[in-house]
Amino acid sequence: xxxxxxxxxxxxxxxxxxxxxxxxxxxxxxxxxxxxxxxxxxxxxxxxxxxxxxxxxxxxxxxxxxxxxxxxxxxxxxxxxxxxxxxxxxxxxxxxxxxxxxxxxxxxxxxxxxxxxxxxxxxxxxxxxxxxxxxxxxxxxxxxxxxxxxxxxxxxxxxxxxxxxxxxxxxxxxxxxxxxxxxxxxxxxxxxxxxxxxxxxxxxxxxxxxxxxxxxxxxxxxxxxxxxxxxxxxxxxxxxxxxxxxxxxxxxxxxxxxxxxxxxxxxxxxxxxxxxxxxxxxxxxxxxxxxxxxxxxxxxxxxxxxxxxxxxxxxxxxxxxxxxxxxxxxxxxxxxxxxxxxxxxx
Amino acid sequence: xxxxxxxxxxxxxxxxxxxxxxxxxxxxxxxxxxxxxxxxxxxxxxxxxxxxxxxxxxxxxxxxxxxxxxxxxxxxxxxxxxxxxxxxxxxxxxxxxxxxxxxxxxxxxxxxxxxxxxxxxxxxxxxxxxxxxxxxxxxxxxxxxxxxxxxxxxxxxxxxxxxxxxxxxxxxxxxxxxxxxxxxxxxxxxxxxxxxxxxxxxxxxxxxxxxxxxxxxxxxxxxxxxxxxxxxxxxxxxxxxxxxxxxxxxxxxxxxxxxxxxxxxx
Numbered sequence: 295x296x297x298x299x300x301x302x303x304x305x306x307x308x309x310x311x312x313x314x315x316x317x318x319x320x321x322x323x324x325x326x327x328x329x330x331x332x333x334x335x336x337x338x339x340x341x342x343x344x345x346x347x348x349x350x351x352x353x354x355x356x357x358x359x360x361x362x363x364x365x366x367x368x369x370x371x372x373x374x375x376x377x378x379x380x381x382x383x384x385x386x387x388x389x390x391x392x393x394x395x396x397x398x399x400x401x402x403x404x405x406x407x408x409x410x411x412x413x414x415x416x417x418x419x420x421x422x423x424x425x426x427x428x429x430x431x432x433x434x435x436x437x438x439x440x441x442x443x444x445x446x447x448x449x450x451x452x453x454x455x456x457x458x459x460x461x462x463x464x465x466x467x468x469x470x471x472x473x474x475x476x477x478x479x480x481x482x483x484x485x486x487x488x489x490x491x492x493x494x495x496x497x498x499x500x501x502x503x504x505x506x507x508x509x510x511x512x513x514x515x516x517x518x519x520x521x522x523x524x525x526x527x528x529x530x531x532x533x534x535x536x537x538x539x540x541x542x543x544x545x546x547x548x549x550x551x552x553x554x555x556x557x558x559x560x561x562x563x564x565x566x567x568x569x570x571x572x573x574x575x576x577x578x579x580x581x582x583x584x585x586x587x588x589x590x591x592x593x594x595x596x597x598x599x600x601x602x603x604x605x606x607x608x609x610x611x612x613x614x615x616x617x618x619x620x621x622x623x624x625x626x627x628x629x630x631x632x633x634x635x636x637x638x639x640x
Numbered sequence: 641x642x643x644x645x646x647x648x649x650x651x652x653x654x655x656x657x658x659x660x661x662x663x664x665x666x667x668x669x670x671x672x673x674x675x676x677x678x679x680x681x682x683x684x685x686x687x688x689x690x691x692x693x694x695x696x697x698x699x700x701x702x703x704x705x706x707x708x709x710x711x712x713x714x715x716x717x718x719x720x721x722x723x724x725x726x727x728x729x730x731x732x733x734x735x736x737x738x739x740x741x742x743x744x745x746x747x748x749x750x751x752x753x754x755x756x757x758x759x760x761x762x763x764x765x766x767x768x769x770x771x772x773x774x775x776x777x778x779x780x781x782x783x784x785x786x787x788x789x790x791x792x793x794x795x796x797x798x799x800x801x802x803x804x805x806x807x808x809x810x811x812x813x814x815x816x817x818x819x820x821x822x823x824x825x826x827x828x829x830x831x832x833x834x835x836x837x838x839x840x841x842x843x844x845x846x847x848x849x850x851x852x853x854x855x856x857x858x859x860x861x862x863x864x865x866x867x868x869x870x871x872x873x874x875x876x877x878x879x880x881x882x883x884x885x886x887x888x889x890x891x892x893x894x895x896x897x898x899x900x901x902x903x904x905x906x
Contacts, residue, residue: 301775302736302758393730521752525741527731531693532724536797537717537745582731585752 373497378599384551385569390523398570399555403462407436408559433556491615492565520588567624648699674843677853683836691722717745721794732777742796804835
């Protein structure tokens with residue numbers, strides 16, 4: 295008994311160690327991201343700039359540096375943190391709730407739906423606020439249709455929901471294709487394509503003010519319910535016999551995950567692979583227990599996105615769309631994940 | 641009475657004929673009831689109704705005197721736990737993490753298990769002699785071990801009633817007897833145990849109440865020696881059996897009587 299207790303404690307300590315290491319890593323990466331770019335700022339200056347906001351210290355850095363760090367890079371870095379965390383954690387939720395480790399946020403059609411909303415707003419020459427609201431509404435609409443199809447068919451089977459998501463995604467992608475076809479190739483097409491590939495270049499503090507509260511609230515609810523995802527992943531009957539009201543719990547979790555995905559799309563357009571790969575990576579590190587893997591997913595997703603965004607803006611003199619980078623890094627990584635899973639199974 | 645079932649009926653679809661008709665019985669703490677019936681008779685369906693998974697079309701189930709229909713899901717899960725026949729998980733939770741999920745009905749919606757809950761799980765694993773499985777992946781252990789883990793989870797739920805769906809089904813000869821012993825031990829500890837089985841002899845071995853679910857969906861309950869006889873076995877399984885007293889083991893056993901069947905054909 296004593297050895298079991300010690301083993302339990304040791305595992306808990308291991309997890310705490312991992313979590314702390316990731317937290318430190320995230321902070322270091324954020325600092326680096328603020329330093330790196332066309333205009334280099336030293337890490338010490340970045341720290342001093344932040345300290346100067348709360349305490350008056352002699353200014354030993356350029357005014358230019360302060361402007362670059364606080365006004366240009368900081369919103370992007372915060373945006374990257376939020377988007378990475380939101381997409382990854384919503385991936386975790388979908389994978390758990392649908393009992394399917396190969397599922398991602400775009401499964402429910404939210405990503406495609408939000409993209410259609412954004413494109414529609416661009417075609418109607420709306421400002422960035424309009425684009426955000428439209429993307430958000432269309433994302434919610436897409437999910438509602440995805441959830442409605444199984445209900446209409448009176449088939450509440452979980453595979454039916456997955457199929458329904460594929461149908462909605464197909465429709466949304468076609469609608470988007472149509473919009474691109476009719477868009478003005480000089481101006482609108484470029485904007486839509488830009489949105490589709492994903493970028494954090496245009497993130498403004500005002501965008502963050504609008505989406506951050508939604509992302510943080512949704513993430514908080516998921517964090518509080520994360521252990522229940524384990525139970526849902528055992529199946530409806532199992533969960534019910536363990537006293538969980540399956541429908542309610544599942545709806546709350548899907549709603550939160552969808553809000554997170556839609557908000558991420560609002561900030562940066564569509565970015566694939568993150569929501570699929572990061573939850574897998576955290577499960578490799580912590581095991582499948584969501585009590586441990588969800589917090590790790592948040593940190594990993596956030597730091598991964600910061601790295602990707604820094605690469606996107608600093609690797610070449612031209613911005614590389616994020617979706618391209620996550621695809622190039624995420625897709626091969628996914629093969630490794632699948633190989634690992636196969637090895638485990640056999 | 642910890643479990644009372646009154647005139648329970650169930651059907652899968654509105655048009656279809658009921659699979660359970662007017663099922664009534666009672667079970668007290670420390671009692672064992674074995675349910676026999678042919679394939680498809682509705683044994684698992686009955687357990688699913690009792691386990692709050694299916695909603696009966698009529699009749700009532702009382703857990704400790706309280707109507708299951710109006711009972712909070714979590715409260716019901718603290719009264720009754722269910723060991724399904726074969727369950728697999730998609731994710732490779734460790735056996736410890738899997739067993740601790742049985743604490744769910746004892747925790748608030750926003751709570752997750754704490755040190756105490758893991759201690760309960762460790763204690764139960766020790767009692768069942770499966771501590772060595774604690775860190776193994778639930779998806780990678782054998783069927784028999786998985787069943788032990790499911791039983792562990794059911795006990796961790798700290799219920800008053802435990803339902804077993806054909807617990808001996810996938811077990812080897814020796815483990816079948818070990819399972820029967822475990823069921824008996826659980827009853828001795830004060831749980832009301834309800835199990836379905838395909839082996840009339842298991843019911844006789846356990847003693848206690850035996851129920852026969854016939855092809856019409858009606859349940860007959862009585863003592864094992866009263867209910868299990870050549871006539872009732874012929875009715876449910878459509879085969880000939882012999883109930884014989886074996887002096888060496890000082891009990892009656894139920895065995896196939898192939899000669900009788902052959903004789904009849906002639």
